Amino acid sequence: MNQAVPAIVRYHIRHDTRYRYDQPVGESRQLLRLTPRELPWQHTCAHRLDIAPEPARRQAFVDGLGNLVETLHFERDHDALFIRAESWVELRQRDLPALADSPPWETVREMLEYRAGRGFDEARLEACGYLFESRHVRVKREFADYAAADFAAGAPLLVGVNRLMRRIFDEFTFDPEATDVSTPVTEVFEHRRGVCQDFAHFMLSCLRSLGLPARYVSGYLLTRPPPGKARLIGADATHAWVAVYCPGHGWVDFDPTNALMPDLEHITIGWGHDFADVSPLRGVILGGGEHEPEIAVTVVPEDEFHTLYGSAELPGLQPA
Missing domain, CATH: 3.10.620.30 (C8orf32 fold)
Known part of the structure; x- marks a missing residue:
């Protein structure tokens, strides 16, 4: 017997980006496209960004194509940058056309x-x-x-x-x-x-x-x-x-x-x-020398979350 396909599924997504710079970065501006879109079949239940070091300024806007974008401006010297985007997303089965x-x-x-x-x-x-x-x-x-x-x-x-x-x-x-x-x-x-x-x-x-x-x-x-x-x-x-x-x-x-x-x-x-x-992260920096991003992405169904992360508590990031 075929297993029934659920009408709604929820996923937790963690997207980590880390830069380690050879030389200090004196100033940096970054554009982030890491927030899932709202669509008839997709709803973002929760989303947050953890950033180190803290940017001097942050601003969110919607670009000309309807994508959610966050800008970060760093003004102090830093030799590393870490950005973690976490989301709970709910998907509904689509009506696929014949x-x-x-x-x-x-x-x-x-x-x-x-x-x-x-x-x-x-x-x-x-x-x-x-x-x-x-x-x-x-x-x-x-x-x-x-x-x-x-x-x-x-x-x-x-x-x-x-x-x-x-x-x-x-x-x-x-x-x-x-x-x-x-x-x-x-x-x-x-x-x-x-x-x-x-x-x-x-x-x-x-x-x-x-x-x-x-x-x-x-x-x-x-x-x-x-x-x-x-x-x-x-x-x-x-x-x-x-x-x-x-x-x-x-x-x-x-x-x-x-x-x-x-x-x-x-x-x-x-x-x-x-x-x-739609590059997830792009920007310009002053300084930095040679550097390559380290990227780690984890997509996990809701019923496997605690199996993977244990008893981790994520304030404000529990599924709605």
Whole structure:
């Protein structure tokens, strides 16, 4: 008998970032995107940041893409920086669309093409912003040619996107040593190796090269330890996938790293044109010398929290 899928699940997320600097940092400004978004299927029950040293100033705002951002300004010398973001997040099962019920992909492309005198409603105008090249996404014939095999004439949009996602999963190899954050998407295509960020950028390049709007989604994924092994603190990572605009259904998520449509195990932090729009932490510093961040992420279901953390008390961070 198949086990029933719960309609609501809760997760605790801990995201630690630590910098150890070779030389003192005299001044630093940081932008943090570590707060989960409020969505019809996702609710942040509690969230907090622990920061050492304490910043001189902090300010929270919502960026132009609707992501929650916190700015930190450090004005005194420091030789290390530690930021811990902790959240309790509740997910509800999504109403995933029937792929075959989506409109033909050419219809979607044509309805978003620029024509003199044509007006767009708010949703379509937003979608048009995700049709173009960005820092990590290219619009090129070679990407359109690769994707064409999955988009036959008259094929429903979401059927084509699903086929493209599964082909990337089948033909590309997950290899953390193959790329870094600066590796161009053309090189990812050439070697067909990379990580979730690379696969998301490649899938976006394919879709936008066909004239279809798609955006980069950043968040977390519940991972499962090997059979017989315990879940470990800090053993997870941030994750990336894509969302495609489909008239009648809105934005629909696809995860090419795992060949599935995100539901109850994907926690959304934010979205943008590519990774540069939703980097968890980025900033500028005066001084510091050589330094690399140490990042540890832990995603744990509510019923495993005390098994992992013992009797830890987290004031203000118990699930609602």
